[in-house]
Amino acid sequence: MVSIDIETEDGQKEALRRMMLIRSFDDTAGTLFADGEIPGFVHLYIGEEGVGVGACAALEPDDYITSTHRGHGHCIAKGLEPQSMMAELYGKRDGYCNGKGGSMHIADVDAGMLGANGIVGAGPPLATGAALSAAQKDEDRVALAFFGDGAVAQGQVHEAINLAATWDLPAIFLVENNQFGEGTPVEKQHNLENLSETAEAYDIPGFTIDGMDITAVYEAVQEARERARNGDGPTFIEADTYRFRGHFEGDQQPYREDDDIQEWQSRCPIDSFASRLVDAGVMTDDEVESLRAEVDEEIAAAAEYAQNADEPDPTEAYDDMYAVSVPELTMFAGRSVRADGGSPTNTDQ
Amino acid sequence: MSTTSQTQNLTLVQAVRDGLYTEMSADEDVIVMGEDVGKNGGVFRATEGLWEEFGDDRVIDTPLAESGIVGTAVGMAAYGLKPVPEMQFSGFMYPAFDQIVSHVARLRNRSRGRFTCPMVIRAPYGGGIRAPEHHSESKEAFYAHEAGLKVVIPSTPHDTKGLLISAIRDPDPVIFLEPKLIYRAFRGDVPEAEYTVPIGEAVTRREGSDVSVFTYGAMSRPTMEAAEELAEEGVDCEVIDLRTISPLDRDAIISSFKKTGRAVVVNEAPKTGSIAAEITAIVQEEALLYQEAPVKRVSGFDVPYPLYALEDYYLPNAARIKEGIMETVEF
Ligand SMILES: Cc1ncc(C[n+]2csc(CCOP(=O)(O)OP(=O)(O)O)c2C)c(N)n1
Ligand SMILES: [Mg+2]
Numbered sequence: 001m002v003s004i005d006i007e008t009e010d011g012q013k014e015a016l017r018r019m020m021l022i023r024s025f026d027d028t029a030g031t032l033f034a035d036g037e038i039p040g041f042v043h044l045y046i047g048e049e050g051v052g053v054g055a056c057a058a059l060e061p062d063d064y065i066t067s068t069h070r071g072h073g074h075c076i077a078k079g080l081e082p083q084s085m086m087a088e089l090y091g092k093r094d095g096y097c098n099g100k101g102g103s104m105h106i107a108d109v110d111a112g113m114l115g116a117n118g119i120v121g122a123g124p125p126l127a128t129g130a131a132l133s134a135a136q137k138d139e140d141r142v143a144l145a146f147f148g149d150g151a152v153a154q155g156q157v158h159e160a161i162n163l164a165a166t167w168d169l170p171a172i173f174l175v176e177n178n179q180f181g182e183g184t185p186v187e188k189q190h191n192l193e194n195l196s197e198t199a200e201a202y203d204i205p206g207f208t209i210d211g212m213d214i215t216a217v218y219e220a221v222q223e224a225r226e227r228a229r230n231g232d233g234p235t236f237i238e239a240d241t242y243r244f245r246g247h248f249e250g251d252q253q254p255y256r257e258d259d260d261i262q263e264w265q266s267r268c269p270i271d272s273f274a275s276r277l278v279d280a281g282v283m284t285d286d287e288v289e290s291l292r293a294e295v296d297e298e299i300a301a302a303a304e305y306a307q308n309a310d311e312p313d314p315t316e317a318y319d320d321m322y323a324v325s326v327p328e329l330t331m332f333a334g335r336s337v338r339a340d341g342g343s344p345t346n347t348d349q
Numbered sequence: 350m351s352t353t354s355q356t357q358n359l360t361l362v363q364a365v366r367d368g369l370y371t372e373m374s375a376d377e378d379v380i381v382m383g384e385d386v387g388k389n390g391g392v393f394r395a396t397e398g399l400w401e402e403f404g405d406d407r408v409i410d411t412p413l414a415e416s417g418i419v420g421t422a423v424g425m426a427a428y429g430l431k432p433v434p435e436m437q438f439s440g441f442m443y444p445a446f447d448q449i450v451s452h453v454a455r456l457r458n459r460s461r462g463r464f465t466c467p468m469v470i471r472a473p474y475g476g477g478i479r480a481p482e483h484h485s486e487s488k489e490a491f492y493a494h495e496a497g498l499k500v501v502i503p504s505t506p507h508d509t510k511g512l513l514i515s516a517i518r519d520p521d522p523v524i525f526l527e528p529k530l531i532y533r534a535f536r537g538d539v540p541e542a543e544y545t546v547p548i549g550e551a552v553t554r555r556e557g558s559d560v561s562v563f564t565y566g567a568m569s570r571p572t573m574e575a576a577e578e579l580a581e582e583g584v585d586c587e588v589i590d591l592r593t594i595s596p597l598d599r600d601a602i603i604s605s606f607k608k609t610g611r612a613v614v615v616n617e618a619p620k621t622g623s624i625a626a627e628i629t630a631i632v633q634e635e636a637l638l639y640q641e642a643p644v645k646r647v648s649g650f651d652v653p654y655p656l657y658a659l660e661d662y663y664l665p666n667a668a669r670i671k672e673g674i675m676e677t678v679e680f
Contacts, residue, residue, distance in 0.1 A: 039479035039480070039657050040478075040479050040480040040481065040484070040656070040657070041480055041484070090657075091656040091657030091658050091659075092658075099656060099657070099658065100481070100655065100656055100659075101481065101656070102480070102481050102656045102657070104481075105481065105482070118440070118481075118482055118483045118484070119440075119441065119443075119444075119483065120413055120441075121413070121444070150412070150413040151413065153412035153413045153414040153417070154413060154414055154416075154444065155414065155416050155417070155444065156444065181384070181412070181413045182384065182385045182389070182392070182413075183385045183388065183389035184384070184385055184389075184410055184412075184413075188410060188412075189412040189413065190412070254388070254389060255388065255389055311658040312658055312659060314659060314662045316659070317650065317652050317655050317659045317662065317663070318650070318652060321651070321652060
């Protein structure tokens with residue numbers, strides 16, 4: 001069973017809600033970052049929601065995904081909870097990685113989400129491995145790797161595709177071609193007209209689809225999943241999309257024109273899907289708006305929760321390094337907080 | 350260096366740019382390459398304006414492929430160019446690690462000097478910017494461990510330009526790590542003209558007689574702060590900024606230690622296997638009989654560079670450095 005059956009009306013509403021949830025989450029994350037609430041770097045998925053939701057909807061709940069530095073959308077699409085995600089962005093203990101990962105490293109074993117990834121191109125090999133594990137254990141699971149157009153230039157991405165193709169693994173390689181790797185346009189990074197031509201080198205099926213159209217993504221991934229589970233090996237999908245915001249929050253974006261942004265914004269995956277649902281009589285305009293309001297409320301609550309959540313204790317820095325801790329860490333751990341409960345000291349190392 | 354030359358008041362990152370500009374103007378074989386270094390001027394703006402000045406052939410925007418960038422630079426260097434690849438963050442160098450270790454470092458020795466590999470791999474490194482793991486780590490010891498590489502870490506705008514020019518002119522490969530925490534933290538006088546600061550020479554930032562404190566990079570500032578505060582409390586610290594961590598300035602380390610008999614090493618790298626251990630070993634090997642106290646390491650911890658809340662505990666600060674120094678002094 002697909003995670004969200006978007007052939008049904010309920011499924012369509014749920015898909016729309018997920019996209020809105022991502023939009024609202026990232027809008028909020030952007031604002032909180034600008035306010036100095038969230039530190040580090042945040043890379044927003046705004047504009048690309050149709051890809052993440054379309055793809056994850058077509059997967060089964062037990063399937064695996066790997067994500068990227070721009071991972072919030074993949075997480076929500078795969079069913080992760082906004083409040084624990086937000087807590088992770090804040091570096092709080094209740095976050096998905098107990099506040100140790102931050103925006104770029106959210107992962108959740110239960111959801112089959114092998115991790116956002118601070119290293120561009122690092123996801124696909126993990127997906128190949130997860131697919132190998134599923135095949136070896138005779139489990140009906142596939143692994144889908146999300147990665148960017150920029151990542152297609154990384155050697156390890158090609159190694160991963162070659163391994164999966166050679167071994168006929170149940171993997172799906174999904175490029176989110178948002179037209180830029182940071183500030184460099186895709187045509188300056190690749191010699192291919194369409195990145196899906198990459199598939200030819202590995203003799204696997206390759207398709208370029210409209211990533212602004214959630215149903216196009218859904219159908220492509222559903223077919224790829226079918227092939228994968230039938231033992232026909234991996235598929236390479238290029239979803240054409242666009243990020244409406246800068247590469248990271250704070251990016252001045254000298255590399256693109258407002259006109260281009262507006263042109264793509266007019267194809268917003270959420271608005272276009274919503275108006276299709278309205279046209280088809282699945283929802284009314286009012287229902288769309290109240291869904292949006294509902295989602296905004298959920299995200300505001302998640303942000304408030306995260307703001308008030310606890311910081312990790314300094315001693316937690318030494319947790320989870322090894323299954324059985326090593327002497328050096330044990331030595332640090334006992335000493336890093338002052339006996340008077342005051343400010344910690346780490347000089348006793 | 351002409352004494353009439355003008356000086357400019359630059360930040361450390363502006364000094365990087367100025368060093369690149371100076372050498373690119375002087376030598377058309379010098380080529381800057383990397384992700385978004387051209388039109389966009391680099392994520393930290395270290396290459397701002399170079400593309401406008403020198404064009405596509407000299408300032409190359411590359412695809413996102415560190416292994417490809419550094420590997421290409423090896424071929425370029427072997428055949429007459431002087432590439433200066435930028436790695437966006439030192440934590441993103443690992444895809445290129447094979448090229449760096451297997452080829453950049455060894456080409457000269459392996460070919461018995463017939464091939465050389467004059468290149469400078471620049472990367473911002475170090476913590477304090479509220480970002481975890483790859484965006485903040487200090488893994489200079491990886492490169493110092495590999496014979497054939499030189500590893501330079503400046504801490505002032507003046508040294509940055511002078512060391513970068515030395516690195517570009519060096520006949521061997523240099524890993525040039527820039528402490529991003531202090532990219533824009535302060536300004537310093539930098540001559541407009543070209544000048545060099547020699548690789549492999551430490552500098553004494555503060556003379557003192559009680560204890561030698563060895564440091565480099567962004568830790569130089571809190572170390573100086575600690576030393577000044579301790580001076581008021583009657584402890585006279587000698588602060589040595591290593592500037593190059595491979596090859597280490599052994600003479601500077603040994604002679605300072607012989608004078609004080611006590612040493613503290615301050616760095617932000619994880620403690621185990623860091624350059625602090627090497628300095629400790631040098632004083633043991635060369636000046637054991639002068640030693641009055643155990644060598645103290647004030648450093649990071651053996652965990653991945655932590656996020657936000659824990660960062661303040663991870664990075665040494667003046668208070669922690671003072672405590673480390675006092676422990677040594679009072680031993
Ligand atoms: C190995 C590595 N090199 C460089 C970076 C810095 N970086 C982060 S995102 C990015 C661009 C990624 O482009 P793309 O794969 O198209 O993904 P997008 O950001 O467009 O979603 C770069 C260069 C990194 N995180 N990892
Ligand atoms: Mg992209």
